[in-house]
Amino acid sequence: MLSVCPYFHVHQPYRIKQYRVFDIGNDNEYFNDSSETDLNNRRIVEKVANKSYRPTNKILQELLDNHPDFKFALSFSGTVLDQFEAYAPDVLESFQKLIASGRVEVLADTYHHSLAFFYSVPEFERQVLKHKKRVQELFGVTPRVFRNTELSYRNDLAKWCEDNGYIGIMAEGWDKYLGWRSPNFLYQPPGCNKIKVLLKNYKLSDDVAFRFGNQGWESWPLSAETYTDWIHSHHGGAETINLFMDYETFGEHQWEDTGIFNFLRTLPHLLTARADTTFRTPTETVQSYNTVGEIDVPDILTWADTDRDLTAWTGNDIQRDAIKAIYDMEPKVLQTKNKDLIEIWRKLQTSDHFYYMCTKWSEDGDVHAYFSPYQSPYDAYIAFMNALSDLQLRVSHSLTQQEERAKERALKKEKLAATLEEVPPATVTPTAVEPTLHALLSTWVSGLKKRFRSLLDFFHKK
Amino acid sequence: MKVLTFGWDFPPSRNGGLGVACYGLTRELTQNGVEVIFVLPKRQDVVGNARFVFADQARNVSVREVSSFLQPYHQAESQVHYIESFDIEGRPVIKSRTIIEEVHRFAHQAALIAKEETFDIIHAHDWTSYLAGVAAKLASGKPLILHVHATSYDQAASQNVDPGIFKIECEGFAAADKIVTVSQFTKNIIVNKHGVPANKVEVVHNGCDTTEPTRYEPSLSALKSQNKKIVLYHGRITIQKGVDYFIKAARRVVDIDPDVVFVISGWGDMTNQIINQVGEMGLSKHVIFAGALWEEERDRMYQSADLVVMPSVSEPFGLVPLEAMQHGTPSLISRQSGAAEVLTHVLKVDFWDIDQMANKILSALRYPVMREQMVKEGKRELQKMSWHDAATKVFRLYRNLLQYLTS
Numbered sequence: 001m002l003s004v005c006p007y008f009h010v011h012q013p014y015r016i017k018q019y020r021v022f023d024i025g026n027d028n029e030y031f032n033d034s035s036e037t038d039l040n041n042r043r044i045v046e047k048v049a050n051k052s053y054r055p056t057n058k059i060l061q062e063l064l065d066n067h068p069d070f071k072f073a074l075s076f077s078g079t080v081l082d083q084f085e086a087y088a089p090d091v092l093e094s095f096q097k098l099i100a101s102g103r104v105e106v107l108a109d110t111y112h113h114s115l116a117f118f119y120s121v122p123e124f125e126r127q128v129l130k131h132k133k134r135v136q137e138l139f140g141v142t143p144r145v146f147r148n149t150e151l152s153y154r155n156d157l158a159k160w161c162e163d164n165g166y167i168g169i170m171a172e173g174w175d176k177y178l179g180w181r182s183p184n185f186l187y188q189p190p191g192c193n194k195i196k197v198l199l200k201n202y203k204l205s206d207d208v209a210f211r212f213g214n215q216g217w218e219s220w221p222l223s224a225e226t227y228t229d230w231i232h233s234h235h236g237g238a239e240t241i242n243l244f245m246d247y248e249t250f251g252e253h254q255w256e257d258t259g260i261f262n263f264l265r266t267l268p269h270l271l272t273a274r275a276d277t278t279f280r281t282p283t284e285t286v287q288s289y290n291t292v293g294e295i296d297v298p299d300i301l302t303w304a305d306t307d308r309d310l311t312a313w314t315g316n317d318i319q320r321d322a323i324k325a326i327y328d329m330e331p332k333v334l335q336t337k338n339k340d341l342i343e344i345w346r347k348l349q350t351s352d353h354f355y356y357m358c359t360k361w362s363e364d365g366d367v368h369a370y371f372s373p374y375q376s377p378y379d380a381y382i383a384f385m386n387a388l389s390d391l392q393l394r395v396s397h398s399l400t401q402q403e404e405r406a407k408e409r410a411l412k413k414e415k416l417a418a419t420l421e422e423v424p425p426a427t428v429t430p431t432a433v434e435p436t437l438h439a440l441l442s443t444w445v446s447g448l449k450k451r452f453r454s455l456l457d458f459f460h461k462k
Numbered sequence: 463m464k465v466l467t468f469g470w471d472f473p474p475s476r477n478g479g480l481g482v483a484c485y486g487l488t489r490e491l492t493q494n495g496v497e498v499i500f501v502l503p504k505r506q507d508v509v510g511n512a513r514f515v516f517a518d519q520a521r522n523v524s525v526r527e528v529s530s531f532l533q534p535y536h537q538a539e540s541q542v543h544y545i546e547s548f549d550i551e552g553r554p555v556i557k558s559r560t561i562i563e564e565v566h567r568f569a570h571q572a573a574l575i576a577k578e579e580t581f582d583i584i585h586a587h588d589w590t591s592y593l594a595g596v597a598a599k600l601a602s603g604k605p606l607i608l609h610v611h612a613t614s615y616d617q618a619a620s621q622n623v624d625p626g627i628f629k630i631e632c633e634g635f636a637a638a639d640k641i642v643t644v645s646q647f648t649k650n651i652i653v654n655k656h657g658v659p660a661n662k663v664e665v666v667h668n669g670c671d672t673t674e675p676t677r678y679e680p681s682l683s684a685l686k687s688q689n690k691k692i693v694l695y696h697g698r699i700t701i702q703k704g705v706d707y708f709i710k711a712a713r714r715v716v717d718i719d720p721d722v723v724f725v726i727s728g729w730g731d732m733t734n735q736i737i738n739q740v741g742e743m744g745l746s747k748h749v750i751f752a753g754a755l756w757e758e759e760r761d762r763m764y765q766s767a768d769l770v771v772m773p774s775v776s777e778p779f780g781l782v783p784l785e786a787m788q789h790g791t792p793s794l795i796s797r798q799s800g801a802a803e804v805l806t807h808v809l810k811v812d813f814w815d816i817d818q819m820a821n822k823i824l825s826a827l828r829y830p831v832m833r834e835q836m837v838k839e840g841k842r843e844l845q846k847m848s849w850h851d852a853a854t855k856v857f858r859l860y861r862n863l864l865q866y867l868t869s
Binding site: 018020021022316317318321359375376378379381382385386389 | 714718806807809810817818820821822824825828829831832834835836838839
């Protein structure tokens with residue numbers, strides 16, 4: 001038996017508008033670009049909904065309806081779910097319907113598509129929890145298999161997942177760590193005994209995700225039949241073919257005119273035409289197979305470019321500066337206990353912001369080789385740092401207010417204590433009380449007299 | 463291969479991009495075995511290993527007294543003397559009749575030189591040499607390459623384009639066998655404005671010398687010690703260079719950060735206008751006019767500045783950001799420039815977008831990490847923009863042209 005385990009990652013960040021230095025301290029909105037550019041988040045979600053989410057979900061629904069064997073997994077960032085809710089509620093509903101079939105698994109993730117695990121584990125935990133609650137509330141399911149932002153992975157992340165009850169975790173099936181071994185089996189992370197690692201078959205995944213529409217590719221145009229043959233050829237030497245890719249592969253990265261929709265529409269039928277081939281969700285995959293060995297990943301592994309590390313996000317000085325600035329804020333932001341400020345701070349943690357600052361490719365003069373809504377990595381950094389500066393102002397303002405409130409409270413307490421001191425407690429001897437009480441009474445009476453006198457004066461004048 | 467080259471000026475004379483480009487290209491071509499005969503209109507000091515011919519001395523042509531208009535960038539500086547009228551916005555209409563006379567004289571001498579010398583190909587730099595190139599072609603029948611370093615549209619910032627220069631450009635482009643522009647930006651101008659067929663035009667971006675410059679004691683140390691930040695403009699003060707936009711942005715900057723000082727190094731026909739503008743906008747405390755700085759003084763200023771701005775309205779290439787980078791200072795440059803096509807590690811802005819220009823100046827001053835990275839990665843980028851590569855492209859062009867014509 002050979003099983004195929006497809007998983008599609010759905011994500012949109014909150015892109016920061018061209019936030020200027022003049023806006024610091026004057027404008028609290030960082031994500032509300034309303035221009036005709038790709039910085040306009042609503043515009044992007046609406047565009048991608050039409051090109052990708054709506055047509056793809058329609059096909060996926062048909063496939064679920066017509067092929068009882070068809071199964072797959074989805075992972076959502078919280079930021080995309082929030083944007084669906086705000087800008088395309090019908091898309092969210094169509095996802096809910098897919099998941100209600102019981103054959104679509106939802107994976108665990110960070111809410112804000114962040115790299116928090118590598119910078120602050122407590123913050124990472126808070127984001128995973130928030131994501132879990134959101135998935136439960138929207139889809140009524142609890143994720144059991146974990147995938148981290150950009151498929152980033154390290155031994156200690158697997159350990160964390162095992163300790164927190166996850167049965168599986170996803171990672172890139174990268175040769176550097178696999179050596180001669182195949183990604184088409186389950187592996188065990190060192191120091192763990194329960195959790196299993198599902199490795200992406202990057203060759204077969206990227207054939208669809210990256211190369212499908214590339215006319216310069218030797219296998220172009222790729223038919224569903226050929227692709228089925230490639231997968232079937234693994235019979236006997238593999239247990240699971242893990243096809244991990246961005247959901248937006250369908251219709252957005254690969255446009256409709258590449259034939260990607262027809263490819264998706266016909267593939268499940270062709271794959272399961274062979275009786276010994278089936279689809280499995282990640283949880284089923286984990287439950288179906290034993291691990292065949294250990295995979296030791298001491299350094300960060302991701303699914304990005306040929307380096308398969310974090311250099312696309314943290315490879316240059318401005319990226320490291322920005323990411324350090326955001327995580328340095330953690331104690332103060334949390335101290336404000338202000339939900340809005342904390343949420344904005346988290347939205348700024350989304351990995352895309354740092355990706356836009358990448359200069360790795362620009363040295364080859366190939367600046368447009370990567371997708372960014374900004375005209376340059378420096379423009380991305382300026383918008384980010386200016387917005388961050390404003391957030392820092394708001395945080396320190398909030399903390400000052402907190403302090404002032406605390407001071408006021410302390411002052412009140414002191415006053416109260418002082419008054420209480422003036423009125424010594426009942427335990428003291430009555431002789432001591434009497435003069436004090438007398439004094440208080442006499443002040444009160446003289447005050448009354450004064451007021452009465454002024455009242456009398458008033459009437460006399462009349 | 464022997465090339466008869468016409469140019470208007472050449473280092474070490476104090477000049478801008480044109481002479482530097484001619485020098486860089488000629489040096490690399492000669493190193494690659496190309497024989498260059500470089501013809502200049504008048505005797506001057508020169509450097510390098512081309513053979514120089516000076517048109518005012520070479521033969522039985524009466525030697526003229528050196529005209530003051532033959533200084534580098536004479537077009538701009540001479541216009542004060544040749545205002546014929548003013549446009550609706552009060553800007554002088556540029557007339558360059560006298561320079562055109564010089565250009566014709568140069569062309570006349572070029573025809574004579576072309577008959578005396580033996581060569582395979584003619585290469586003429588900048589509009590002042592186009593007619594010389596055409597004359598040499600008519601006299602010798604050899605193929606002609608015109609090298610466009612600027613156009614009449616750049617000089618006039620697309621307003622009141624000098625009809626005399628425009629006519630010379632059109633005639634030259636028609637007679638040329640191939641045209642080289644220093645950027646796609648300039649190619650677009652001559653295709654759209656002069657109607658040159660796009661396939662006749664090759665883009666050869668300027669190169670850059672990457673020798674590490676001498677470090678000097680910083681200028682303006684008094685300002686620096688007060689923690690003032692220095693933003694430098696270096697270039698001619700003409701309508702083409704967009705200094706007026708720079709001053710408007712300066713106002714926006716100073717409103718936010720009064721500790722910024724703007725230094726203007728250069729001179730030109732708009733100097734008085736800019737001085738008035740600075741006064742009117744209440745910026746006198748924040749803008750320093752340094753005059754035209756050259757060599758060590760210029761380099762010191764480059765090294766002292768925190769940011770260099772090139773706000774050009776229309777810039778065929780623009781050496782300033784490259785020079786600044788070599789001196790370790792990052793730049794903010796206009797997108798309406800050839801340099802913007804090849805430089806990644808600079809900030810870019812549309813020259814008319816005062817708001818973003820001010821935002822990017824302020825941001826660059828706020829975030830030192832970004833400035834450092836722009837210089838660090840920018841220097842690496844400069845390494846790849848050698849004159850050697852530019853010369854290789856030009857050499858290939860020579861060869862193709864010769865093959866095409868002899869077959």
